[in-house]
């Protein structure tokens with residue numbers, strides 16, 4: 538069963554099409570990069586998967602659950618990392634993880650929290666530090682640990698690489714690979730062509746709400762991808 542399936546999904550705001558006839562399928566463990574410029578419809582797509590927006594047409598299934606009819610049940614299987622992961626600044630990384638896991642209905646002990654933070658790539662000396670001064674990359678790692686605690690089957694990332702330096706972007710790629718190794722499917726919405734190409738299995742180009750191209754990441758080099766992207770957006 539696919540981890541995520543969108544069938545001919547469309548939505549318009551005040552008569553203006555934001556997403557049109559979008560079909561996507563992600564297998565468990567698959568990493569998919571949804572590429573597109575500002576306004577292409579990426580965030581709207583994530584919001585429909587999360588059940589915050591209802592499509593006008595089409596269906597969305599998360600691990601077989603109808604996300605339009607049962608948004609809460611679908612959302613329980615999803616971990617969402619927004620462009621900036623919000624943590625409680627006064628709590629440590631371990632406390633944040635325990636708190637957010639509890640909100641998702643999972644009680645985890647301190648040892649499990651530390652193991653999950655380590656699995657998500659957060660360095661040991663940050664586990665007991667308050668999140669107040671955490672970088673974007675560190676907050677993302679706590680976000681991924683929350684996803685692991687929740688046993689999410691689908692990880693949604695919105696602009697995950699914006700504002701990351703090369704080392705943090707490399708860490709993120711490793712974290713995404715380890716989520717994928719655990720059979721968590723990952724859907725990333727981004728306009729960063731190059732950073733995601735290394736980690737994604739498949740790439741889709743969204744232009745004015747339509748999926749205008751889909752490729753296996755391994756089948757396309759960075760120069761060809763950039764050419765294709767510019768060509769499709771100009772069409």
Ligand SMILES: Nc1ncnc2c1ncn2[C@@H]1O[C@H](COP(=O)(O)OP(=O)(O)OP(=O)(O)O)[C@@H](O)[C@H]1O
Pocket residue numbers: 550551554555573574575576577578579580581582
């Ligand atoms: N709640 C809303 N009401 C009206 N129009 C909206 C709403 N949300 C999105 N839109 C419009 O839908 C289109 C797609 O927007 P969306 O935010 O999904 O694009 P995006 O690809 O995520 O871009 P960005 O990278 O800027 O977030 C845009 O034209 C946007 O103005």
